[in-house]
Amino acid sequence: MLDKEVFFKNMDNLLMAFPNWKLDVRDVETMKFWYTVFRSFDNARFAYMVDQYINNEQYNPTIGGLKQHDTMPRKTRDQIEHEKMLAGEIE
Secondary structure, three states: OOOHHHHHHHHHHHHHHOOOOOOOOOOHHHHHHHHHHHOOOOHHHHHHHHHHHHHHOOOOOOHHHHHHOOOOOOOOHHHHHHHHHHHHHHO
């Protein structure tokens, strides 16, 4: 689950990178909405997505635009099961 500190730090990064973006971070309802959309992300995945967006886009962020940059490789189910098996053998 996305840590709120990580969320706000990265949203601030987006605001610095896109100074014309009209997102009002002081509006509680707006920030709740944005956090709700991304709360299932882990911290590293969210930060990676934001960095990719900042480094590759010229237009103000949108939810859809950010999600297009959610390209951090994910482990397959087999990889996860294999890691669990190996951890069981080591313990």
